[in-house]
Amino acid sequence: MEQLKVTNLLKLYTLLLLYEGPKHGYELMKYMEDKIGLKASPGHIYPFLKKLVEIGLIELEEIAERDKKTYKLSESGRKWVERMIDRIGDLIDIAVEPKLTVCANCGCKVYEGGYREEIEGQTLAFCCEHCAHSYKMELEGGPHSH
Numbered sequence: 001m002e003q004l005k006v007t008n009l010l011k012l013y014t015l016l017l018l019y020e021g022p023k024h025g026y027e028l029m030k031y032m033e034d035k036i037g038l039k040a041s042p043g044h045i046y047p048f049l050k051k052l053v054e055i056g057l058i059e060l061e062e063i064a065e066r067d068k069k070t071y072k073l074s075e076s077g078r079k080w081v082e083r084m085i086d087r088i089g090d091l092i093d094i095a096v097e098p099k100l101t102v103c104a105n106c107g108c109k110v111y112e113g114g115y116r117e118e119i120e121g122q123t124l125a126f127c128c129e130h131c132a133h134s135y136k137m138e139l140e141g142g143p144h145s146h
């Protein structure tokens with residue numbers, strides 16, 4: 001289980017670092033260690049890179065000089081990472097959401113402050129007074145101005 005987690009983290013960072021720009025294998029390992037403190041051994045990173053090449057998420061650019069290989073995301077690789085980022089974003093939203101107040105009228109997130117009003121025995125949160133007003137108008141079936 002522990003092994004799987006590390007592998008996933010490694011995969012995640014590998015893809016995110018490649019999304020940032022093409023990199024050599026050793027650059028990926030150095031970035032991970034310097035920036036994230038994750039020790040990635042060649043035995044972990046190269047098989048994963050190889051697999052990514054095989055499934056077409058990354059492309060290999062061979063530079064004849066010094067036999068260095070640069071890994072870069074392919075078109076489908078970029079899309080894959082973008083979808084992954086979206087999913088992670090959703091997870092973070094879920095984790096952060098309970099701390100946020102959402103305006104009962106427009107649905108925008110109220111990080112701090114905001115406006116509260118008791119409407120029909122319920123204290124509702126709004127981003128501003130105007131939203132509270134629109135909400136009440138809507139409740140009464142009137143035109144809303146937002």
Ligand SMILES: [Zn+2]
Nearest residue numbers: 103106127131
């Ligand atoms: Zn609002």
